[in-house]
Amino acid sequence: MKRLTIVPMLIFVLGGCQSSYLTPKGERLLQNSALGCVVGDIFFDNCKAGVAVGAGATIIDDQTD
DSSP states (O other), X not given: OHHHHHHHHHHHXXXXXXXXXXXXXXXXXXXXHHHHXXXXXXXXXXXXXXXXXXXXXXXXXXXXX
């Protein structure tokens, strides 16, 4: 449960500060990883598996652009 509060806070802080070191593709990867963690934790009780699927899908999708 603690992970569910840390990951969205991290995304909010990195996205909210309008930093130049976070590219749009990097921001998308963070968002999909956080969403994957939440979905993996809810459905499978395994945040790491959800993150791996979310990040992997994002990377594969970015390679087809």
